[in-house]
Amino acid sequence: MSDNPLVALLGLEELARKAVDSAALGFVMVNDSRRLALYRQAALYIDGEGLKAVSGVTGIEKGAPFTLWLQRLLKRFAAEDVRQLGPHDMEGSDRQEWSEWLPSHALLLPLAERDGKRLGVLLLAREEAWSEQEVALLTRAADFYGHAWSVLHRPSRWVTWKSGLMAIPKWPLKLAVVMVVALCIPVRLSVLAPAEVVPHNPAVIRSPMDGVIQRVHVRPNQSVAEGDLLFELERTMLASKLEVAKKALDTARAELDQASQQAIFDPKAKGTLAVIRARVEERSAEVAQLEELLARAQVQAPRGGVAVLDDPTEWQGRPVVVGEKVLAVASPHDVEVEAWLAPADVIQLEEGGPVSLFLNADPLSPVSGKLRYITYEAIPQADGTLGHRVRAELNKGEAGPRLGLKGTVRLDGRRVPLIYWLGRRPLAIIRTFVGL
Known part of the structure; x- marks a missing residue:
């Protein structure tokens, strides 16, 4: 310790300025501060990094009891201003351990950067009480110690990141963690x-010939049995042709009878019998064909069920092929x-995948089913837009909805993270917009 305290203070400041790194500066703090005041032990504690230097030793044993106790002590008083400490400031076992590790009188000197941000504390301990002059000189030394430390010490990226993370309030951090975890939850x-609810395997009734529908004998959703008359085509022209064909057949048969009688007495008449018989067969075939067409003009139900059609009055008088x-x-x-799936909504769907139908008539009671197929190519719909036809069968054992009911179907694919489920459509729109 120098006789002139101001000279000692200036010399100590020069040592701090000439320190090549933070380790050398820490050595100056805990060992060379004796130029200003005598003490037995000294320790340097930096917020977020722990104990950095201890007087009289070249290295710090991290797991030693003294190191752990001293770090606990300095961490507790790291936010305090300049003050003197003693066993009376501690509680419980820490008060009893004070006499084992430190002298009875300690001086706490806070370190700060130029902008006033706290860096840590410098602790000096001895058996005698600290005078006001010593406290003033050491406080001045702690001031330029803090400035020098802020210049020399460059914390690692991990320490900087950890300090910034610890500075974040706990509730936003917890909220962010919960959101990240929630976005990773797998969803379908x-x-x-x-x-629309459609028949699974309907019997499609088509026009058996070209003509005009004269009358439809069934109403929409009407129950029909096998053989019931469904509709009939205009038969007036066919009936007229059949009448003419029958008269032509009668004439041909009369000619055949006459030729057969003449052939008995006139050998020359036998030569015409074959021609007349062929004419009779031709007329008979024509009559049979017209009779079959007349029968086919009355279309009957091939099996029992319900009739599925539009307004019958719209069909009456309409020509069909x-x-x-x-x-x-x-x-x-x-x-x-x-269902009809838009090309932009197509996802990877597998046969037998789960399907849920929400009917407009009862949206709170979904009907479950399994995917039968989805067409590979988009085909024109009734309104002219393109779409992929989807067919799904309803689960067995459930009461099926009525034919013709409409609603919305949900098609479930593979499981993906929630963040992908939320961002799939926006990302697709952005990619289309930017052309990637």
Whole structure:
């Protein structure tokens, strides 16, 4: 310790300025501060990093009892201003251990950067009490110690990141962790599409020939039995042709009878019998064909079920071509779901995947089913837009909904993280917009 305290203070400041790194500066703090005041032990504690230097030793044993106790002590008083400490400031076992590790009188000197941000504390301990002059000189030394430490010490990225993380309030950090965990929860990727309840395997009734529908004998959703008359085509022209064909057949048969009688007496008449017989067979075939057409003009139900068609009055008088669909006969209990999925909504769907139908008539009671198929190519719908046809069968054992009911179907695919489920559509729109 120098006789002139101001000279000692200036010399100590020069040592602090000439320190090559923070380790050398820490050595100066805990060992060379004796130039200003005598003490037995000294320790340097930096917030967020722990104990950095202890007087009289070159290295710190991290797990030693003295190190752990001293860190606990300095961490507790790290936010205090300049003050003197003693065993009376401690509680419980820490008060009893004070006499084992430190002298009875300690001086706590806070360290701060130029902007006033706290760095840590410097602790000096001895058996005698501290005078006001010593406290003033050491406080001045702690001031330039803090400035020098802020210049020399560059904490690692991990320490900086850890300090910033610890500075964040706990509730936003917890909220962020909960949100990250929630966004990683696996959920099923699903899409929605308009749907309708349609017959599973209907008997499609088509026009057997070209003609005009004269009358439809059934109403929509009417129950029919096998053989019931469904509709009939205009038969006036066919009946006229049949009448003419029958008269031509009668004439041909009369000519055949006359030729047969003449052939008995006139050998020359035998040569015409073959021609007349062929004419009779031709007329008979023509009559049979017209009779069959007349019978086919009355279309009957091939099996029992309910009639599925539009307004019957719209069909009456309408010309149809052979093979054109007029109506269908379906079982009311054998139904399935038909949906149209837009090309932009297509996801990876597997046969047998879960399907849920939410009917407009009862949206709170979904009907479950399994995917039968989805077309690979988009095909034109009734409104002219393109879509992928989807067919799904309803689960067995459940009461199927009525034919013709409409709603929305949810098609479930594979499981994906919630963040992907939320961002799939926005990312697709952004990618289309930027052209990636």
